[in-house]
Amino acid sequence: MKMQICKNQVGCDFYGCKNVAKYSFSTKGFIRKDLVFCEDCMKKMFECFSKQCVPKAVESPFKNKKSKKEIL
Numbered sequence: 620m621k622m623q624i625c626k627n628q629v630g631c632d633f634y635g636c637k638n639v640a641k642y643s644f645s646t647k648g649f650i651r652k653d654l655v656f657c658e659d660c661m662k663k664m665f666e667c668f669s670k671q672c673v674p675k676a677v678e679s680p681f682k683n684k685k686s687k688k689e690i691l
């Protein structure tokens with residue numbers, strides 16, 4: 620996924636928003652055209668994301684899975 624600064628003067632894709640889009644988000648064919656949105660909507664979207672993706676308690680990514688082969 621790739622987010623870029625929107626170079627075209629297009630309206631924000633969010634419903635009810637009349638701002639000019641500032642960012643474009645390439646969906647790589649998920650929907651045909653890139654999703655474009657303004658700074659306000661980006662912030663709102665980010666708020667939503669951060670609410671949904673509550674950071675989990677940090678667990679050690681390194682599990683002690685080393686099986687030591689004991690050479691007898």
Ligand SMILES: [Zn+2]
Nearest residue numbers: 631636657660
């Ligand atoms: Zn907007």
